[in-house]
Amino acid sequence: MMTHAYAPLRHAFRYGSSALSAAALAALMAAGPVAAAEPGSAAKQAADLAAGKADDPVVLKAPAPNARRVYVYDPKHFAAISQSFIIDGDTARVLGTADSGFMGNPIVASDGSFFGHANTVFSRIARGKRTDYVELLDSRTADPIADIELPNAPRFLVGTYPWMTALTPNNKTLLFYQFSPQPAVGVVDLAGKKFDRMIEVPDCYHIFPSSNDTFFMHCRDGSLLKVSIGADGKSQTKRTEIFHKENEYVINHPAYSPKNGRLVWPTYTGKIFQVDLSSQEAKFLPAIEAFTEAEKNDGWAPGGWQQVAYHRDSDRIFLLGDQRAASKHKAPSRFLFVIDAKSGKRLSKIELKHEIDSVGVSQDAKPQLYALSTGARTLFIFDPETGKEMSSVNQLGAGPQVITTSDM
Amino acid sequence: MRVLVLAATLAALSAGAALAAGALEVVPEAPAGSTEVKIAKMKFATPEVRIKAGSAVTWTNTEALPHNVHFKPGGSVDKELEGPMLRSNQTFSVQFNTPGTYDYICTPHPFMKGKVVVE
Numbered sequence: 001m002m003t004h005a006y007a008p009l010r011h012a013f014r015y016g017s018s019a020l021s022a023a024a025l026a027a028l029m030a031a032g033p034v035a036a037a038e039p040g041s042a043a044k045q046a047a048d049l050a051a052g053k054a055d056d057p058v059v060l061k062a063p064a065p066n067a068r069r070v071y072v073y074d075p076k077h078f079a080a081i082s083q084s085f086i087i088d089g090d091t092a093r094v095l096g097t098a099d100s101g102f103m104g105n106p107i108v109a110s111d112g113s114f115f116g117h118a119n120t121v122f123s124r125i126a127r128g129k130r131t132d133y134v135e136l137l138d139s140r141t142a143d144p145i146a147d148i149e150l151p152n153a154p155r156f157l158v159g160t161y162p163w164m165t166a167l168t169p170n171n172k173t174l175l176f177y178q179f180s181p182q183p184a185v186g187v188v189d190l191a192g193k194k195f196d197r198m199i200e201v202p203d204c205y206h207i208f209p210s211s212n213d214t215f216f217m218h219c220r221d222g223s224l225l226k227v228s229i230g231a232d233g234k235s236q237t238k239r240t241e242i243f244h245k246e247n248e249y250v251i252n253h254p255a256y257s258p259k260n261g262r263l264v265w266p267t268y269t270g271k272i273f274q275v276d277l278s279s280q281e282a283k284f285l286p287a288i289e290a291f292t293e294a295e296k297n298d299g300w301a302p303g304g305w306q307q308v309a310y311h312r313d314s315d316r317i318f319l320l321g322d323q324r325a326a327s328k329h330k331a332p333s334r335f336l337f338v339i340d341a342k343s344g345k346r347l348s349k350i351e352l353k354h355e356i357d358s359v360g361v362s363q364d365a366k367p368q369l370y371a372l373s374t375g376a377r378t379l380f381i382f383d384p385e386t387g388k389e390m391s392s393v394n395q396l397g398a399g400p401q402v403i404t405t406s407d408m
Numbered sequence: 409m410r411v412l413v414l415a416a417t418l419a420a421l422s423a424g425a426a427l428a429a430g431a432l433e434v435v436p437e438a439p440a441g442s443t444e445v446k447i448a449k450m451k452f453a454t455p456e457v458r459i460k461a462g463s464a465v466t467w468t469n470t471e472a473l474p475h476n477v478h479f480k481p482g483g484s485v486d487k488e489l490e491g492p493m494l495r496s497n498q499t500f501s502v503q504f505n506t507p508g509t510y511d512y513i514c515t516p517h518p519f520m521k522g523k524v525v526v527e
Contacts, residue, residue, distance in 0.1 A: 180518050181480045203519030220519060 062086065062095045065112035065139045067364035069095075071404040072372060072379055073106040073117075074397030075160050080126040084117070085396050086142070089368045092381055092391035096142050100135070102126070103157045105165035107174065110258065112406045114139055116146075118165045118176050120155055134174055134188050146193050154178040154186050154198065160402045161252050162306070163206045166215070169258050173229075175207045175215060185215070187229065199235045201227060208256050208263055210277040216263070222246065224275065224282050240282045244273060251302070251329070255310040255317070259363075259407050264310045264317055264341070266290065268329050270302050272317065274341060288344035290319050290337055299323040303333050305374070305401045306358035311367050311384075312407060315341045318369065318384065320359050332357045332373065338384060350387035354380055360403030370403050372396075379403075431506035432479060432489050438466035438501045445522065447475045447494070447514075452522035461526050464503040469494035477502070477522070478515045484508030484526075490515060 048055075068089030075082050084098045084106055100106075104117035116136035123129040132150040137143065156164060156179040165176045167190075174188040183203055187196040204217035204225045213229040222242040229235055244250060250273065254265040261278030270290035276283040291300045302308070302321050309318040317340075320333035332355035338347040352371055360370040361384065368390070369382040378394040442464040446453040448471050457465060469475050477491040477500055484506070491500045493515075504510065504526040514520035 180515070181478070181513055182518050182521075 059141075061140045062142075063088075063140070065406070065408075066090075067362045067405070067408050068368055069108075069112060069139070069405070070360065070362070070370055070379070071106055071108055071115055072393075072396050072400045073100075073104065073160060073402040073404065074400040075103055075402075076398040078103070078159075079398065080122065083397050084115075085393075085400070086115075087379065087393055089362060089370070089381055092393050094393060098137055098142050103155075103160060105155075105160060105176065106162070106402060106404050107165060107167055108404050108406045109139075109167065109171040110169060110406050110408070111171065112139055112408055113171070114145060115404075118150075118155060118174070120153070120157065134176075134190075136190065146190060148188055148190070148193055148195060150176075150186060150188070150195055154184070156180075159252075161206065162402060162404065163208060163254065163256055166207045166209050168209045168212045168215075170212045173209075173212065175209060177205065177207060185217075185227065197233065199227065199229070201225060201237065202239075206254070208277060209258060210261050210280055214280050216275075216277055216282065218250070218265075222248075226280075226282065241284075243275070243282075243284050251307055253306045253308065253358075255308045257310050257312045257407065260312050262310060262312070262341070264308055266302050266308050266319060268301060269296060270300070270319065270321065272308075272319070272339070272344075286344070288317075288339065288341075290321065290339060290346070299325070301326075301329065303329050303331050304357045304359070305330065306360065306372075306403060307333070309359045309361040309369075310341070311361045312363055313365060314367075316347070316384075317341050318359050318361055320356055332375065336369070336371070336382075336384075336387075348387060350382065350384070352380070352382070353389070354378070356380070358401055358403050360405055362405050363407035370405075372400055372403055374399050374401055430487055431484065431504065431508065432487070432510070433503040433505060434489070434491075435464055435501045435503050438499055439464045439503070442466045442501055444468065446470050447520075450517060450520060452514075452520060455521065456523045456525065458525045458527060459504060461507050462503070462505060464501050465524055466499050466501040467491075467494065468499045469496060472496050475514045475517065475520065476500070477512050479510060479512045482511075484510050 070087045070089050072085045080102050082100045082104050086096045100117040101119040101121040104119050108115040114136045118134050120132050130153045132153050132155045134148045136146040138145050156177045172191040176186045178184040183201050184198045189196045204219035206218050207215050209215040217225040219225050222244050224240040226238045249268045250265045256263050263275040265273045272288040274285040304320040307320045319337045321337050322333035336350040354373050356371040357374040358372040362368045369384040371380045377396045380392045381390050443457050445467045447469045474493040476493045479485045479489040507526045510524040512522050
């Protein structure tokens with residue numbers, strides 16, 4: 001932690017807590033052995049103090065990111081300035097924070113090398129001249145490594161949907177959605193650090209990159225749209241068949257695994273559509289029902305913000321669900337349903353014992369399950385195998401909603 | 409009350425006169441011979457209409473969901489014109505003074521698109 005007030009960085013990494021008073025240090029020194037003290041701990045500091053070692057304040061770096069690096073984005077209930085918390089899932093500690101603007105869209109590179117946001121700021125906090133830009137931050141220092149302005153304020157300002165802003169698999173291009181004055185997708189050349197162009201699209205939403213120059217969208221008529229970006233600046237689009245009925249409402253937070261091209265898209269009732277985009281064509285897999293007819297009659301349905309997560313290696317779907325009244329689909333859930341994506345079989349039902357709004361999963365072999373409570377402002381970390389809560393991280397801003405991990 | 413109404417009319421007239429210099433002129437009510445475009449089921453029922461320069465188009469929203477007519481700068485449109493939201497059975501009329509093609513959308517429903525071709 002930067003205990004001395006000389007560090008002007010907007011974004012900050014910190015470890016442990018070194019801001020203990022001398023009295024507390026003395027108490028800790030008296031309290032126990034210091035030999036096994038972890039770096040940065042109060043015991044370590046006490047030992048350093050006892051050994052006469054001078055305090056040497058530095059700006060810390062985070063360790064190299066791994067599969068258990070979790071980003072929690074807090075839009076702060078539509079506040080003009082938002083915040084991301086950078087968390088180490090292994091130790092359940094906050095490594096740092098990063099500021100962003102109004103309704104930012106968090107992104108993280110698939111190799112973990114950088115993270116960032118598509119941002120919107122105004123010259124007078126929440127009014128005045130509007131500037132939209134993409135900011136990339138180094139994943140160890142949180143220092144800006146790119147700041148790319150987007151002309152004509154094209155960002156879609158909406159409650160944060162992760163797939164409204166997406167990276168291509170090679171992390172060299174960022175795509176973002178424009179809603180008004182017409183549907184379009186902006187192309188940002190991250191490698192060249194410049195805005196490239198807007199691609200006009202039909203009335204379709206979300207962006208799921210399946211290759212470095214191809215992405216899919218979901219259209220108002222219930223089809224998907226394949227968009228080939230085209231190196232010559234001429235994009236091509238092609239619609240798929242209509243894959244869901246008009247009264248099957250797919251949620252705003254589908255899960256998508258760019259590494260195997262799997263799109264997992266639940267409806268309000270827990271019917272789960274799956275599409276395999278890995279061949280650059282949409283292959284529609286058989287739909288799954290998360291709940292039995294009896295359960296649906298008892299009011300069971302998905303609900304929350306990020307209601308679904310997908311683990312690529314084990315081909316498993318994690319779906320938040322609870323008994324709820326109709327039209328309460330954004331209320332949190334107390335249960336998590338683990339479903340085999342191939343067979344549709346329910347593998348387990350985990351009682352989370354908290355009101356959970358968003359779910360995420362690390363993509364390593366023995367994954368951690370991340371369950372975020374917007375109301376409690378706490379990230380709970382579970383073992384999805386046993387359903388046991390392992391740890392938690394609290395005080396995550398004002399209204400944290402979005403979990404982002406990278407599939408390394 | 410009458411004084412207020414008169415004042416409002418004068419204001420509307422002077423606004424109309426000010427806009428008359430432009431290609432698009434908002435007119436207070438549907439002029440005789442104006443071309444009708446009905447709005448229903450999230451669509452402009454006649455998405456493309458052809459009119460003569462100097463004549464008008466009147467849009468009527470026929471459903472409970474509010475819609476409007478919004479011309480963004482670009483093409484023949486040099487100055488943005490964002491019409492008011494129309495509730496059921498409300499109308500909005502624009503006189504087109506200059507030949508050209510005028511694309512428009514509904515502000516909250518940008519997938520609703522229409523076009524006025526002025527000859």
